[in-house]
Amino acid sequence: MKIVLILPIGSIHRFGTGNFGKSLRYAPLTLTTLAALIPDDLDADIKIYDESVEEVNYETLEADIVGISAITGTSLRAYKIADTLRNKGITVVIGGVHATLLPKEAKEHADSVVTGMAEFTWPRLLRDFKYNYLKPFYHQGPELILEGFPMARRDLLKKDGYVTHRTIQATRGCPNICDFCVIPSTWGTSYYTRPVKEIIEELEQFDDGPIVFLDPSPIEDIKYSKELYKAMIPLKKKWVGLSTIRMAYDKELLSLAAQSGCKGLLIGFESVSQNTLAIMNKDFNNTQNYREMITRFHDSGIAIQGCFVFGFDTDDIDVFKRTVDFVYETNIDLPRYAVYTPFPNTPAYIRLDAEERIIDRNWSLYDVEHVVFQPKKMSVQQLEKGLIWAWKASYTASSISKRLLFSGLFNSLFYMKNLPLLNMGYRNYAYTLHKYTNDVLKSQT
16 A cells, blocks of 8 residues: 655745755654554555655655645645645545644545544554545544554655754643634643653654654643653753743753753743733733743753744734844844734634634635734734834844843853754744735745
8 A cells, every 4th residue: 555644835934944944944743653653564655745845746646545734824735735636536634733623624625534633543544445444534532542652754754854853742732722722622621641661762762963842832741741851861862842931930840851951942922911911811921920931941051932922902013022122132042923823713713703803714824924814903014014023123133143142051052053043044034024925825825
């Protein structure tokens, strides 16, 4: 059986980042995980294609069955690929976040749709396909134990397209209910952890180089997190990942993360306004503590990719400058800005749809960098221009230099090898973003 797995291209890669593009790409875990779950008894010939690192000729592609995983921003691209392959007589399965949010829509372009997680449903689907019993939908419920599964098939990756192929996940899900986040709408609020022993065994297989933990919220079970970080210390690995700012609230947890090799974390600050945080159900973030927590991260040798969102109902046109000033003053190592985006079937979408404020349902624009709704305290144009201004203002040469020099991490070899390159990648992104208007993006689907 010939099985092909495809990840459609995402917007940040479609935009292009010049010679620094690779610095912004780490290997996806979805395709390699799906490949590992394919039963051995199928004796499958497996290929995976990530469009962000290679072009694919779909007219000449040969397969018995193709699996496509898509988020909302890549869903129309996924549908186009699926339609092309189905017209050739190839069976197509679509899964991922967007298919879970809108399974009936995805089914219009696929022979079968997988919703939710795929640890049990994907192998079952493949066996059903082999014996001509393919069902239209496969859904994995919340009853899932992440134990005893094979390691991701990283050997199938086109490795030279990524800054690292060493991606891994220790936990899955998030119990928080931030109103714009797709996780509660796709996976619910269940929280899953893999056995620490299995994580350590997988980390031991990695060669030297940076590791990326893709857990959306790895510290919801603090006892588990501390156990994992303690077990990682002897490995002497270096890693980056994601976390909420709450990691810095627990000094022991932060210390263990640093000792385990943590060198950088993506932190969702979201807003510099406490009122805004309360509205989005993320008031466990406390803006009064932001500066102290940032200092704690830096004092622990951990760089911060700080993420901020514009366009909440409490945001006026002053929000852009206030946020950029905060980033500059606190020396956030790698700032990242996004537009409030009402992904389908999230609380944000349901509310804005009821208020008749969604102005565009072309999914290719749902990439958190394009405005698809009517803001409350500014115009669409003001939100678009403010976003682009914030990106550019934070990635001037002087801003980059100041943030890198005064974060307190300048003497870290890992820091100096990676942060300048990442900043230059985002600088290129910041200064090309204005070219990709809604019309341009729609035409590139």
